[in-house]
Amino acid sequence: MSFLSANGAGGPELFSSQVGSRMSFLSMKGKGGQILSSVLVAACVACSLVAVLDIEDQRALGICIAVIAGVAFALSKLGIVQAAEQAGVHHPWAVRCIIVAAFAGVLLVLRENNFALLMSATILIYATVCLGLTIQTGFTGLFNFAGAAFLGTGGYTAAMLANVTWLPDIIVILSGGLIAAALGTILILPVLRTRGHYAALATLAFGILFYGFLEANELLGGPQGLKVPGITILGWDFANEPTLGGISFSFYANYVVLIGAIFAVFMIFTRFVERSWIGIWLDAVRLDETAASVFGLRVSLWKSFAFTTGNFLAGVMGAVYAKMTAFIAPANFTFGDSLTLVSIVLLGGIGNRWGVLIATMIVVLLPEKLQFIQEYRLLLFSCVIIGLLFVRPGGLLARRVRVFGGQ
């Protein structure tokens, strides 16, 4: 019952202005429902993740995925997903605690499973890059078809810095982000003088050229790539296997925790950007550049801000990725990977941060786990996206109208 009442107050308009005593009573009653819904959703996502990562048998896996899809559909139909989303708006810290708990739970269950932890880290890395794309494409309307290239820029920056200098790893990781951001700025500057989708064109070219450049460049290792040493932060070598209360974890757990923390920071950052005056400005640039400029908005400034910020996120994760996999090659950062990143954003729901996370899980895990579809993976993948966009044109979790402060 409490779920239903939480759902009943799900439309944004009901949370808005008329905060009479009746409304505040309703939202008090709704609070428990919302929190419970978010616990349920977080638990379901965590269990699905663990199940998909852990199950090896293809038939069992198929059944498992079908069950997950069914549960997800039911949760959405019952309004529990929506209630959980509302919980995120009204009780952000409670929801953040729930998510951290779910994350810890997944980590604990998968503690010694190298492959599963590597996959989890990969999901979080892709999801972070897609957060960057969300700021660029979802908010500001700049299409970026070079996500993988900016990821690679961060990766190669980290590789070169780590191999040539003795800079501390935190600086190396930040430099990855900064170099990617700087490269992006050079790319966006000529685009600022144009209107329309020229950013798509420029990034498309960059995404394709980047691969060719790496392949031909001897200094950067050519097609063979580069070795990269692992991370050491504050004296803790990430190659060590951590133990906590007698339970030992794979060394990948170090990376999952670090990447999870970076992801969390960027998630909050993206939310803060969206729910601020800046969020309105970015949306206005996307929706009507002319009107925005007539009212005094500096369109080029906000386009550069969005583009630079998004590429910074990609670059930071690229550096961590390079250090985690200990080896990078041009083949990790192809144009195809950039397209995958864009499709994650479309699938998740343009401009919705949580949609990005869910979509990344699907896009990264499905082809990896369902080995028998490997060869047909692009085919299946495009079918899934087209099918989903037919059913849900706004993506898995469509973006909501911004309502400030949950007033």
Place this chain on the structure above:
Amino acid sequence: MSGHAAPPAKDTSLLMASGLSVKFGGLLALNALDIEVKRGEILGLIGPNGSGKTTFFNVISGIYSASSGNVVLDGQDTTTLRPQQIAAHGLARTFQRSRLCLSLSVFDNLMLGAVRRLNSGLWYNLVRRGQLAADIGSAAKEARELLAIFNPQLADKLWQPAISLGMIDRRRLEICRALIGRPKLVLLDEPSAGMTHDETNQLMSEILEVRRGLGGLTIVMVEHEMGLIERATDRCVVLNYGKKICEGKYSQVAADPQVREAYLGKS
């Protein structure tokens, strides 16, 4: 409101366009136009379709650039400035065809009009969240008050997407968006477009009421509805083929043979 401290003399000009021409290829959309807008007046800009009224607005607000001539807004030469710089000099406008961001809330749309007054700093927006929330709260209060002058029900729809509004409420929202930045000069491009006679009259009354509240805002209005022009404007300028053919009070202008010819053709 803000901007000018002492109430300025009524006769000084707020906007002065001299010898303004705009060429689109071989077409001379504005032909050596001289238009003066005095402080505190409502100027009607009329003329047949294609006579250059909207082009004039687009040049003044910086969307098009003038081929020759110049524009002085409140003592500043704004001829070569970009739209965002001209907005900073206190100009706001509406558009002939609605240009709301339909998927954003009413509040978001309104705040776009207040860009100049709001803090866009990164530190403020991303770190000083408490201050930001307080400012958003007071902005929402102000937005509600402004909307309520036009339509009390509109004020309750502050957090609904603009797409959920009806035609007349959208037009009201556009006008509020132009007013909330406390501009010195507002350009209204066909406020009556797409509305019935009664709706138009009602909207005009609302605009005039808000204007009184703001202490005599200067308005330039493009309009085809002559009743509205007669009722609301202090003075009219008539354009035809990008040229000024007549200027004066509505009654004078309406009696002018050249104007009758432009609208009705030669008899």
